[in-house]
């Protein structure tokens with residue numbers, strides 16, 4: 501479980517916090533969508549879920565591990581994968597295969613295990629035949645799938661996604677959404693930030709943010725009937 505308690509975040513040099521007391525629990529296997537206007541703090545919030553940011557006040561726990569404990573950051577980031585808005589910033593390898601191997605190599609896994617994970621992760625996102633491709637030759641949608649493979653190779657329990665379908669065409673969008681639903685059915689919790697309501701009608705829960713706070717939280721039926 502991920503537990504966010506009275507989370508306040510103020511960026512360095514700012515007077516006012518951009519997160520003003522967030523309380524939230526995300527259970528294993530849940531599909532949680534986060535929506536809200538531009539600048540309300542969605543990206544800032546999910547960066548707290550894998551210790552990319554540390555609370556100004558309050559606490560975030562991932563499976564009981566406090567993100568303030570820097571010695572736990574590696575394990576927290578393994579459990580909570582993060583798909584950023586721009587996949588170009590996230591792809592580091594010279595080939596797709598090298599890119600996906602990067603995480604498992606950092607875990608110092610045996611070579612056979614690394615190969616197995618890379619193959620499985622690329623198969624899982626339907627990119628098995630792209631292993632030798634250079635990332636810069638891929639389409640935007642294909643790059644997103646590679647960043648998902650990067651994360652899957654780490655055996656995550658949770659994946660936080662920052663507008664994972666932005667700038668994709670309808671086919672690419674559907675491909676990514678289908679994949680997310682499939683991975684969720686296999687038990688990986690999804691935390692999905694989006695501006696598109698039609699993407700999240702199948703979520704277990706929708707969280708609506710406004711100005712650094714959660715203003716509404718419930719099933720899609722509850723949230724959409726309240727709008």
Ligand SMILES: Nc1ncnc2c1ncn2[C@@H]1O[C@H](COP(=O)(O)OP(=O)(O)OP(=O)(O)O)[C@@H](O)[C@H]1O
Nearest residue numbers: 511512514518536537538539540541542543544545
């Ligand atoms: N690194 C930073 N330093 C200072 N302020 C920041 C930083 N990153 C974001 N902010 C500010 O924090 C507020 C929340 O930003 P955040 O990116 O979390 O919003 P968001 O809900 O993800 O918006 P969007 O829908 O545009 O992606 C904004 O006012 C933004 O300008």
Ligand SMILES: [Mg+2]
Nearest residue numbers: 542543544662
């Ligand atoms: Mg954002």
